[in-house]
Every structure is written in C-alpha cells, then in structure tokens.
Amino acid sequence: MNNYEKTLVITVLVVLIISIGSIGYRQYVKANEKFTDYELKKEEIQLNHNHEISVGKLKISNLDAHTVSNEITIDMDMTILKNKGSKDEFEKNLDGAFILLVDDLYDTSGGKYELKNSKYKTASVTYDKYEARLSFSTNLDNIKGKHKLKVVYLDRNGHKLKKLYLPIRVDGGKIV
Structure with a gap:
C-alpha cells in the first residue's frame, strides 16, 4: 500500500x-x-375523598379486610369520574394501574376488579363514571403481626406520573 x-x-x-x-x-x-418534562409526584389517598387524576377524579371508599388462615383480602370500592371530553381509555390498563405493597415490597398477587353495575363497557363506549369493587389477596408470614399495606394507583399523563397511595395498617389480621 x-x-x-x-x-x-x-x-x-x-x-x-x-x-x-x-x-x-x-x-x-x-x-x-x-x-x-418527566415528573413523578406522590400523593396519599384519603378514604371517601376525591383525588385528581389525569382523566378526572378518583375516590376510594368502603375499605374492608377478611382473613382466612395466613391470607388477607382487602376489599374497597373505587369510583372514577371522568372529565368531559376526556378521551383517555385508561380502563384498558386499569388492572395494571392498581397494585398492593406489603411492608413496602411489591406483592405479586394481582387485584380483582368487578364493575358494580355488572354492565361491562368496552373501550369504544364513552362514559363519565366508572364504579368497581377492588379486591387484593395476599399471604402474610405472620397474620397476627403488624403490617403496613399500601394500595397504589399509578396515574400516567404523558411523561408525568403520579403515585396515589392508600396506606392501610393491619394488626392481628384487622385494619386499624
């Protein structure tokens, strides 16, 4: 060369x-x-109060717990009131938006979602109010001990995320 x-x-x-x-x-x-424009906010949910989410307002009510052996089931009602003109089809990802944390650790057992009025609406149907019964079941090592549970809803609006969480203290298998 x-x-x-x-x-x-x-x-x-x-x-x-x-x-x-x-x-x-x-x-x-x-x-x-x-x-x-990425942003992550955290907000504590209070029972029977409306909380702003990207599609409208979220309200959690009627919190209850049941125990069988070492398994605890947390039940609650959820209502989402959508803003007028909101085209977000969040219900497609609703089962992934709610999770249960047990003692600040992710719990792999998923939630169960049932519409209260038994009218299952598809994504193509427009609606202003979504009401459901949420249930989370998890096994606890010591059901009689004290545990901190959190039901978390992750609200996504573009690159802005808001983590809304409902803290639940359990002692002896009962909510305190």
Missing part, C-alpha cells in the same frame, strides 16, 4: 467516525429534549 492509499483510508475513516459521532449526538439531544 502506498502513501496515497494510506492517506485515503485514514481520511475516509476520520470522516466516517465524525459523521457517526455527530448523528449520535443529534439523536441524544432529541431524545433528551423529549423526556425533559
């Missing part, structure tokens, strides 16, 4: 490296701008 060919190969490699670097930097800047 003569000097001319070596210079040509080195020049092509330098141009290629600079081009790839500049394209990568532009993509990084675009991605960084897209997610700069």
